[in-house]
Amino acid sequence: MNIAVLLKQVPDTTAKIIISEGKVDENSVSKWSMSPYDEYALESGLQMKDANNGLLIAITCGPDRSKKMLTDAAAVGADTLIHISDEGVKDSTHTQQLLAAVIKKFDANVILCGKQAADTNGGSTGPGVAEILDAACVTLVSEVSFTDGKYITMRPSNNGTEKVSVDGISVFAFDKGTTELRRPNVRGIMMAKKKAIESMTSTDLGVDLSSSNVTLDSQTPPPEKAAGQKFDGAEHVPTVVSKLRNEANVI
Amino acid sequence: MSFTIIAETNGDTLHPTTYQLIGAASSVGSKSIVICPNGRAASEASEINGVEKVISVVGDCFDIFDGGAWSAALNSVCEGKILISASPNGREIAARLAAKRGIPVIQDIVSISEGLTVERPIYSGKAVETLTISGDAVITLRPNAFDAAESGGNAPINTVNQSADIKISIQEAINKASERLDVTEADIIISGGRGMGSIDNFTHLENIADIVGAAVGASRAVVDEWGMPHRMQVGQTGKTVTPSLYIAVGISGAIQHLAGMRSSKYILAINKDPDAPIFGVADYGIVATWEEAIPALKSALSALES
């Protein structure tokens, strides 16, 4: 079983986002981490690998700095590390094409990713990659297992949750998982340092990064909110309730 | 110019976001062609101002949600710029349609202006990006960020039959016990954090929720440490919510919690610590323990409702 896990390196959730000249200043990011949901995708991939004697291929598309995250993935058990250069990538569709090309190259049976990346907050990549591969996609899953030739997973439904099964090539986009994430041990970290990372470009993969219908004009800090009104003591609750009704019109 | 709108429904009626999608199209001078999956709420859609035509797409493939099957069935009647709600299902259909059509997908926009320029929050609301769209694209709209279109129209309804391969099969449905509103559906949310002291004390929040028709949410501390269901968690690794009113009780306001709720229209924070970061995003703040503030809130709200 070939298990592809799509990992994206993003500013750590605690890192400050600084804007300079209408763009997020990546150089000012104090710490880069694996996007939080991707960690759950990776953990589930490792469990699937252990249970089915599989091969785990960790794939990222990004600048050179993102290779560090692949090494982190190797420290917990990723077998093959693929870095795709993001040179020329203009939108999510381009990223999806590059990722799908690597997935095909490695004949992956199952693809695991996050429900959305912490930088784009998009949620497009999993279903988009599935579309390119003509694969099934289940989003917002928290665990996936493989039994009797089928993948079994849980997803939220209108009335609670539902257990669903899919077969054939399948993509699963992870919400927060149900299990603890494993931490690397010293041996894992040492081995990972020696592990080779295979680098590829869009040309190597035969993906034509055409122009895009969307252009980025600017990135700006979020609009300032007017300072709130603060009251000291529970005796002010009735005042606040009447403001909620008469000022804010929300109750 | 017309936009293609994919309607979202709540049972047999339109979800309020569908009115917002049509309102957003009208705000940039566009008419709407509304596609109703499985014909649900098609006549309701035909009566909305700004709707030029309604297309009911019917077929077995809509019996369960499979984003691949749905987008395959809807694709043939889509054209140009496509607007969908940024709900989980909406985002999935959007990504699929965009990949199928080879056009970009822009998720979760919060504003649209002629030209076509859109804004969307990135980095969980720590920044906003402005994009210009020059051709066809699939765009999802954040719920409650756009003015709703009004009723008052009479558009024709066409019906199209479609079939598509369903790749997902449901083995078992596990219904949740409570009939409480889901946080992503609710217009008012009251969330509790570690400051509530114990999970049992959430009944006090449920009482308030019952009075105003709110959903109950929780911080991650409560979910991880006290076993509150994860579906109630608001924040970076929980749900992103945009209600009209978000009430945070005993929640410190960690950056990861703010990521999920800072775009709420109004925020009321109740916390005993006057320096809690939650007050930095709150429109209204009450510095008090919940033990004092919640009973007062309950009686003030009951007085309003009666």
Ligand SMILES: Cc1cc2nc3c(=O)[nH]c(=O)nc-3n(C[C@H](O)[C@H](O)[C@H](O)COP(=O)(O)OP(=O)(O)OC[C@H]3O[C@@H](n4cnc5c(N)ncnc54)[C@H](O)[C@@H]3O)c2cc1C
């Ligand atoms: C990768 C990552 C992802 C995360 N994702 C999320 C997420 O999705 N959602 C989330 O919420 N957190 C998330 N967190 C955790 C987050 O950092 C905080 O730890 C968490 O939000 C704290 O929860 P809290 O506010 O309930 O608890 P605390 O921070 O302990 O705050 C409790 C508050 O209650 C107040 N208080 C105490 N007693 C009373 C009383 N009697 N009356 C009134 N107020 C009282 C205190 O003054 C304090 O402000 C994440 C963390 C990481 C690292």
Ligand SMILES: Nc1ncnc2c1ncn2[C@@H]1O[C@H](COP(=O)(O)O)[C@@H](O)[C@H]1O
């Ligand atoms: N550049 C990338 N490289 C590898 N995986 C990615 C990349 N972008 C997105 N993904 C995966 O797709 C998920 C959703 O990303 P997004 O569609 O940007 O919200 C992420 O959580 C990752 O698992």
